[in-house]
């Protein structure tokens with residue numbers, strides 16, 4: 538049996554006295570497109586923060602490529618190959634598009650075909666047109682393209698998107714989904730959080746539904762589609 542690229546086991550996490558995760562368990566195989574689904578406030582973003590070392594779980598383990606990453610600072614987690622497109626994008630407002638892309642770029646895993654500015658501009662020609670513009674002058678859609686480009690420039694082996702298309706105009710959403718389909722086709726492993734099931738179903742290999750800080754259902758897209766009505770309460774969409 539092959540080892541999963543990511544193995545999350547029994548993660549518990551708190552914000553002060555308030556518990557947000559109650560034993561999160563899921564795995565991601567290399568090359569898979571995996572979703573975390575569920576209503577607002579159920580623990581998806583907290584799971585992402587735990588993966589990235591932005592909060593420290595009180596219990597449990599997270600193995601990435603066989604190595605324990607719980608307890609590691611977030612910069613080390615990022616260097617080990619996890620790339621985040623955070624909720625709210627969090628691009629650097631006072632840096633230009635180009636500066637945003639190169640600010641955190643690295644290839645510590647020595648990827649054979651590393652991402653370059655040119656490749657990012659090919660993926661999102663709009664970023665090329667805006668290369669000299671400040672982050673703060675971009676539309677929401679352009680900011681999301683930039684956040685994806687910035688994460689790719691760290692040459693991640695696992696790309697995590699928290700709210701991939703939230704609040705974006707329909708045309709831009711389509712562009713983001715096309716981009717993610719292209720990244721999947723390149724073999725990139727992806728965890729995607731989004732509410733747009735109809736866009737996720739054709740892309741995803743595996744879904745995990747999160748309810749009150751734990752996974753309550755998992756399955757592939759055919760299974761999710763077949764049980765959509767029964768799962769409605771959990772999905773909240």
Ligand SMILES: Nc1ncnc2c1ncn2[C@@H]1O[C@H](COP(=O)(O)OP(=O)(O)OP(=O)(O)O)[C@@H](O)[C@H]1O
Pocket residue numbers: 552555556557575576577578579580581582583584
């Ligand atoms: N910084 C924080 N301080 C205290 N509680 C928090 C904090 N962030 C999240 N929580 C709480 O932790 C729980 C899980 O929230 P989380 O943001 O992980 O959910 P989510 O599934 O990602 O939802 P959303 O789609 O709204 O981001 C919620 O009860 C939330 O109120």
